[in-house]
Every structure is written in C-alpha cells, then in structure tokens.
Amino acid sequence: MENISEPIFLALINPGLDLEFSFTEAMKGLGLSSQFAHILWLPLPMLLVLTAALIGVLVTVWLERKVSAAAQQRIGPEYAGALGVLQPMADGLKLLVKEDIIPARADNLLFTLGPVLVLVPVILSWLIVPFGQNLLISNVGVGIFLWISLSSIQPIGLLMSGYASNNKYSLLGGLRAAAQSISYEIPLALSVLAIVMMSNSLSTVDIVNQQNSAGLLSWNIWRQPVGFLIFWICALAECERLPFDLPEAEEELVAGYQTEYAGMKFALFYLGSYINLILSALLVSVLYLGGWGFPIPIEWLAQLTGLSINAPLIQLIIGAVGIVMTILKAYLLVFLAILLRWTTPRIRIDQLLDLGWKFLLPISLVNLLFTAGLKLAFPTAFGG
C-alpha cells in the first residue's frame, strides 16, 4: 500500500531544489559513472552543514552575550568587530591555544573521551535536519528516531567526564546531568511520537511536508499545542539551559562535570551545548513550526502572480526562502531560550525530577493517546 501511495504523494509536492541530482548529471556529463559522482557528492553537504553549524554557534554565542547584556542593562562585547560580533571567534581562538590541564588523579583516557562523546552525537544529529525538500544530508528512513537514539549517547559522555575527573563536584554534576537527561528523554520521545503518528512517517521531510498544505494554519503547533510545550521544556532540559542547568549550577557545584576541564576540552563541551541548542531549536521548527514552509503557501503565491513554480530561477528562490525560514524560526526559538535564561530561576533537583516524572510523563502519555483518538475520529485533519 505504501509503495503505491508514495509516488502520488510525492507528485503533489513541489520537488524543489535537488542539488544532488544536478551535481550527478553534471558529473555524468564529464564522463563519470553515477556511483562515482555519488561518492564525490557525499562530503559536500556534510561539510556545508558542519560549517553552517559552527557559524551558527558563533552567532548564538554572540547573541547570548548581547541579549544577556541587554537583559542586565550592560553593553556586552563591543570592541572585537562591529558590535562585538567577532568576540566568540576570539574566545574560540583563545581556547585553542590554552594549555590542556589533566588533573594528576584523573583517568586520562576517559577524561579525553568524555567531551568527544558529548560532541560527536550532537553533530551527527544534523544529518536529519531538513532545510528544504531535498536540502538535507540524508533523508534516512528512521529520521527523527535517529536523533532520539543519538541524544541518549550524550549522558554517557557526561557521566564519563564527571567520573574521570575524580573530583567531587564533577561526579555530582555528571550524575545530575545523566539523571536529568534520562528523566526528560521519555516525555520528549513521546511528544515526538504524537507528531510521527500524524505524519505516518519518521522522516523529517515527510513531517514538514505534512504541515505545509495551508501554510501557517496547518503547522503542527495548532494540532499539538501540548506536545509543543512538552517538547520545548524537554529540549531545554536536555540542553541544560536555565531553568534546568543544575548539572553545572555554579552556586552549588562550581561548574559540575566541567570543573576540571580547561582549554580545548572545555571548548568542546561549550561547542556541544550550543550546537545542541541550535539543533533543538531547528527540530522544534521542523516538528511544530512547519520547517522550511513559508507562512503563506508558496504555491498560492505562485498562482497569484502567475509564475510557473518549475522555472529554475523560481525554484532557486523557493529553496533560498526555505533555508531562510528554517533558520529564522530556529533563531526565534534560540532567542526565546536566551530570554528564558534571564527570566526564570533555577529549579531544585527534586522539583526537576518531579516535573519530569510526575507531570510531563503522564501528560505526554495522555497527549499521545488523545492524538491517536483524534486521528481515529478526524483522519483527514490528523494526517489521514
């Protein structure tokens, strides 16, 4: 059944930019086999996405410092570049040439492996972030589930670095981080599950396509308002952002599992947490805010202006608008996260666990069953 319905489903949707196809065709023109062209193509989107992620981190760090400064009526960084935009880059360079200190009593191997294990899964999760119909590294079948499974590797890295430091603050911080991460993973996975049920697919591309039939009004946030809130709270907790930054609560645990880290290894944690924040914001926009979709469906605009949607130039513009929309939505959420940081007090560990287990978990289960019931009652409104 799926095999029959899929081509029809795809035919209805504007194919959009397919850079891989164009690249393969160009390479074929040069006399290369399509398999070889595919191998040549593979690293290009990866390096592009990686560069975009790193630039995204620099922008987010700058935004964080500027917005924090504004919230506290300071000026913030202003000397490095215009408005201090180069400040994060200067910080990064500084950390790159800092001495790497490993405490004498720490476990060397685990101490190094910890930050690496935190960073690698977070970068790897960018595999499934779509910026357009074909503008993602790989539209793997398990899609969003890949992110869920990758995000459960991170607590191992945190626990590892907390334990390896042989420092009491680090150990407590690492344990807290792991407990927090596992407590919020289940409500997170369950709220994603409700979205998956509405899209009948795990693929992030299908999830976005399902939301873009009527622009703004068909975004998942209207059909999953509770799921959206659960997801956003859990995403903040998974990123260890205030009000959930207990693992590194400076008043209690110095810096938690990061206490003993210096130089580049500290920078890896820093990088990991910001990449994770942007990734979460991107996924919120993909799952609930229509991903690359323009608030008014682009097909309607094309019809109104009488332009053909399949013209190459229009395709290029649509692709660019899609990328801009995705990033814009994600940065709105990043901005919200930064504002939340300065407006909410940190919660206690028992409150954190209560919120996760006694509130979010039951609510997300109810939300899932409610979605299933609504899907049975109104199949067309909930993805058929």
Next chain:
Amino acid sequence: MFALQGYDAFLGFLLIAAAVPALALVTNKLLSPRSSAGERQLTYESGMEPIGGAWIQFNIRYYMFALVFVIFDVETVFLYPWAVAFHRLGLLAFIEALIFIAILVVALAYAWRKGALEWS
C-alpha cells in the same frame, strides 16, 4: 554496498563528526604551551587540598530513576512502529495500545506509590 538507502551518508558524517574533536584536540596539542606539573594538576576543591578522592562508594540516588527509565524507554521504542503504522491499523490498534499503556501506567503508579520517584 548499503542495504538501506541513505545510510552511506550516516557513515560518512560519523567520520566527519569524529574528525572535528580530533582535529581540535590535535591543534590544541600543537599550539598550546606545556609546563611541568605542579599545583595546577591538583584536583580542584574550592582552593583547599583535596580530602580523599571521588572514587568512593556512596548512595547514588538516581538509581531508581534509571530503572524506571529503562522500563519507559523500552515502552517508547515499542510504540514507535505502532505510531508509524497507525493510519492502517485503525481502532483495534488503538485499543491494544490503550491496554499496553494502561499496564505501564499501573507500573508508574506503583513506582510512584512506593516512593521510587522521590528524591530523598
């Protein structure tokens, strides 16, 4: 080479993602100053000489949470195929999932009642 479509990119991206920290650490090693050890290699303990290590036996309070987590994580994994195929399964699948979740809610209520979800 790959049975499932798109996973060659996963392997490639895994290598690239792993290269980022490796490159960063190697660059750091080449550029950073090195000094002979001393007090800087002491474990930090608010400016005091550390009293004992951290590798000791102590009560991990999150132990029960980890156990409950395993139960519910497995449950979530079981629900994923159900959710993807739900549009084809209809009412019967809904009732089945309802029973499945009801059993787990009983388990949650039990753990709650027994105080497994209390941090104390």
